[in-house]
Amino acid sequence: MSRTRPLLAAALAASLITGLPAAGPATGQSADTDYTVTVDATGSGAAIPDNLYGVFFEDINSAADGGLYAELVVNRSFEYDTADNAAYTPLTGWTALGGNPRVVDDAGRLHERNRRYLLLDLPGGVANAGYNTGIPLARGQRYDLSVHARTTGAATPLTVSLTDAAGAALTAPLRLTVRGTGWAEYTGTLTARAATTTGRLRVSAGGTGTLALDMVSLFPRDTFLGRPNGMRRDLAEKIAALRPGFVRFPGGCLVNTGSHYGYEAPDWERRRSYQWKDTIGPVEQRATNANFWGYNQSYGLGYHEYFQFAEDIGAMPLPVVPALVTGCGQNRATDDPALLRRHIQDTLDLIEFANGPVDSPWGARRAAMGHPRPFGLTHLAVGNEENLPDEYFARFTQFRAAIQARYPEITVVGNSGPDDTGATFDRLWQLNRDAGVAMVDEHYYNSPGWFLENNERYDDYDRAGPKVFLGEYASQDNRFRNALAEAAYLTGIERNADVVSLASYAPLLANEDHVQWRPDLIWFNNHASWGSASYEVQKLFMTNTGDRVVPSEATGTPSTLEPITGAVGLSTWATSAAYDDVRVTSARGDELFADDFSGTAERWTPIAGQGDWSVVDGRYVQSDAVAENTLVSAGDPSWRDYDLDVRATKLSGREGFLVAFGVRDTGNFYWWNLGGWNNTQSAVEKAQGGAKSTLLSDTTTVETGRTYDLRVEVRGRHVTLYLDGTLWGEFTDDAVAEPFRQVVTRDEATGELILKVVNAQDEPASTTVHLPGVAVEPRARLTTLQGDPDDVNTQHATPIAARESELVVAETFTHTFPANSVTFVRIGTRRT
Incomplete structure (x- = not known):
């Protein structure tokens, strides 16, 4: 997982999400827009990998014990402890x-x-x-x-x-x-x-x-397929119904972020990074561990079970091993050469466990567990979301060299850090590219608007460079509007199937009584399970992928980008900070607002409702060093083309401070996040409907007790930021959130063209489809997902579900795609 804090903020604001319009673009879209899709059915686009779409399992949201792992007894071996969770005792349960x-x-x-x-x-x-x-x-x-x-x-x-x-x-x-x-x-x-x-x-x-x-x-x-020590059947069947091409496991942040990371504790000690050898053999002899996500992990669901499950559902196993550099907001690297050698050897042993003959030491261990036949491991990822790019890549290089020397057939996957952009992302891509790494893992969780704006993300990637493994992605919530944005984005993934080789939504599972992360693909309690709206989208794409992209073009939606407009704000995250000398001036130099806090703070309005704000000695102080998202705002929401100056001082806590601009309401604003992610980096984030995406980032950190002069200049949709009088960064937020997206693929086995259309707007899309030179069967099969953008699937109601119908088609035909819909049209073709 990545970007923990912004997602938690999105979860807090979920009830406030009302639509895709954001603090940024306001789009004027015609209600009577007509579209045209033209398909070059005789052309040939990218071949689509057989395993393009897969699933990613991480034990978050109590996904394993009490979830996919079918054990019904909690704390079965009396290993719970307050060291794992303050609420635990050895007799918990x-x-x-x-x-x-x-x-x-x-x-x-x-x-x-x-x-x-x-x-x-x-x-x-x-x-x-x-x-x-x-x-x-x-x-x-x-x-x-x-x-x-x-x-x-x-x-x-x-x-x-x-x-x-x-x-x-x-x-x-x-x-x-x-x-x-x-x-x-x-x-x-x-x-x-x-x-x-x-x-x-x-x-x-x-x-x-x-x-x-x-x-x-x-x-x-x-259990699923009746396996002893097996999987909960309804959950496993929902995963299998996706027909995933691969299973990425076991994480995620829990792979490389144990509390005793880099410390050679005895095998039985808790709170270590995830190590595969702890998880095999008789279940009564497996270690327990304190999960990174704050609860106990039994390891009854271990590496053998993961491999077996992948095989059972016809998916490629793709394990992730720790690189001895922490990720997920932590910045530590182990420099113990002996420990590094041991982990590299463990990784070589893992490959032997998966693929070795029965007369090899670890192949024999696999056979003793009931699987003499090799599992056929082909891909293995080293590391997850590391924030120290050079330290990570130095260790990754040693893992990769050792694996390639012994197992040259294994694809060793690198990664690009915890976000879709920024200094860490750029540096890791450079290192991976220069070293000729075959595949790079990207992770991002962003707003629905981001996914609508970034459909062309992979259009310009180097076709001769490393392939992309999109190992974790999701739009930040579980409403149908999120699924629509993801569906629109997937049309770009498929169009670029020659660049993106693997893609998996994340997270996979969420126990409704233990939700730590939202969104999630499949939800459950102790007796029922249901797929989210995003699950229905994923299932539609995963079971109707096709074998090759067919070139096609579509007209777009008229839109107008308005200037960034909004008030200003101050905030903190797990930090106490003081602000002073706030001044807002127009582009012409007229003073719009000023506050030196010599009096009260009556002009400031709490937005997030968190924190403890008060005027102390002529500064506006937020004194709660634990509270998250303490946003307060001042000024006129209609402000545009202005300069914001403020002085900020960190007093205590984990992070730095946040200065907001373009503030419209709780879920729609921009903020300059200095010293974020446990004071490891800084960024400009854009909130849309409570969900955030990063527009600009670097590795700036914040010193406690030092006062910083911050200046934000807003001109139209261009923003320039200065730190202590020096240019820190600038950006233009001019991406258009295109709501009408399509892609066409061909199913070689049936000869069908699969037209996939996403209409993520409140108006129907009357569309003329041209298939020049193609002899088509007169009746096509339609599968449609349609609903209100705020629809959420639950245990008792699934408003977002696939509906099947037929459509009369010809070489040229017209169809109106419903408002807020995903439609797949399978068109039979005849040889001419």
């Missing part, structure tokens, strides 16, 4: 039923990587509440229990049952007998007599002495 249950960590543990276990005085017992609201049960379904246990008694009777939240039994009791002082696994099956979403697992023991329990596990028998 468990309730005592007698016997003084306590969690111990001593030499009697089950395994060195599974250190803690539960000790009960007999008789006694415990109950587990499962994830979310409880353990979901379906009437007549079977559930497989396993538990590791040992006892000091001669023979300890163990009774296991499933109940509702009030304790009423929903299954017949499962009776087991624990014998011996050594750990052993005990298994059985429970069949639900009734359905519930709030079930509980009860484990009770009789006799005398003490009983030790660990790895108390309950799986539905009905």
Whole structure:
């Protein structure tokens, strides 16, 4: 993931999103615009890779445990800890039923990587509440229990049952007998007599002495493809229905941002960067880890399961390994040569685990897990969103050299940092290009307007340079307007399929009770799942890709760009700062506003509603060093062509300060973000409907206690920024948000032309389609997504869903594409 802060801001402002118009362009679009699409069906465009579209899985939003990983018992090995999350204890999820249950960590543990276990005085017992609201049960379904246990008694009777939240039994009791002082696994099956979403697992023991329990596990028998230790079926089926060409895993930020990053802790220690060897072998011997996103990660869903899942759905596996340089707003690089060599060797071992013969050391480990046949790994990414480009690339180069020396057939993927532009992006692209890297991973999360404005992004990329892996992208929200913008953007991706080789929306999954990031492709709770509007768009493109682009042209939408207009503002993010001597003057030099804070701050209006603002000693101070997005504004929203001067001082906290201009309302403005992203870089960001995109950035950082003179000059749509009297940067925000986009591809197997049209505006688009020289079948198949821009799919209502119909077509035909729609027309052609 990337750009955590802007996305959180977008989530906070989600309820305020009313449309695509932004603090920037105001477009005057004719309601009676007619369009023309002309297709050169005899021409040949770019070949489309078979695996162009894929999925990216990261364990964020509690996507794995309690999600895709079908385990129903929360904290099954009693490894939760306040070190992982302040709300955790080793008994999180468990309730005592007698016997003084306590969690111990001593030499009697089950395994060195599974250190803690539960000790009960007999008789006694415990109950587990499962994830979310409880353990979901379906009437007549079977559930497989396993538990590791040992006892000091001669023979300890163990009774296991499933109940509702009030304790009423929903299954017949499962009776087991624990014998011996050594750990052993005990298994059985429970069949639900009734359905519930709030079930509980009860484990009770009789006799005398003490009983030790660990790895108390309950799986539905009905996992995806019936695999033990498998995937939750409904979620896996929704992913499989996309027919993804690849699966990128396991992240994301969690790959390279462990709290003990670069520290050679014992294998069992939590809070490390994600390391694949921790995640294979018997599940009771796998490490647990403190997920970067703030919760415990069991590693029951590990590398073998990822490879198996990719194979099961016919997708190419694409793992990401840490490069020993942190990303995602952190700036640390490990300089320990021995540690670097060990991680490089781990990566070579990973390739052997995936592809090696059964008589190789790691191929044998794979075979022992039940998969003697190689998984056929072809691509591997090193690193994720590193903010230190030179440090990252120096280490990437060593990984790449070692991999190519032993496995020249593997494509080693580099990356371009956490954003779509800026100094880090440019430097990493230069390094990748100069080194002849085959593929570069790009990530960006931007406003719907950005996606409508940047359809031609890849038109001018070097066709002879590295290919693009668009590993993470999304428009910032989950409404249909976001999906429309993404659909429009995908027409540009397909048109440039000779540059963009792989693309995956992110994130893939979100547990509705544990949302840390929005947008997301598939949403779920403990018993149901549903695809977002973006899921419906992705599914439409992924299952109707075609084999080759067919050249085509379309007329555009008339538009008029108005000048940047709006008030001014001040803000902070996880920082306390002071502002003084705010002055706004017109381009002619007339004073529009001035405040030296010698009095009150009555002319300033809170916009975001966060923070603690007050006038202190002649400065306007925001004193809350934790609050995020504390925007206040002053002035006239109709201001245009003006200069803003302000003095700013960071007092404390993680970041710097933000000076806003073109402020219209909470979700529509520009701001100059100095010392952002944990004081690692600075940027100008544009907010549209609460979602942000970056227009300009560099590596400027901010010193605590130093006062900076800031000046912003706005002229029409051109902005110039000065820091302490020196030009910091300038830009012209003149991109047009074109709402009508199309691309045509050919399905070689059926001979069909696939016309894909996105109409992301509130007016229908009457369109004449020309197919000169083509003999077409008279009836074409239409698939349409249409709805209100603010429509959101939920568990109980899916207003955005595909509708099938037919259309009469000819060499030239006219069709009106509905307002706010995505339409695919599959046109049969005859040989002439």
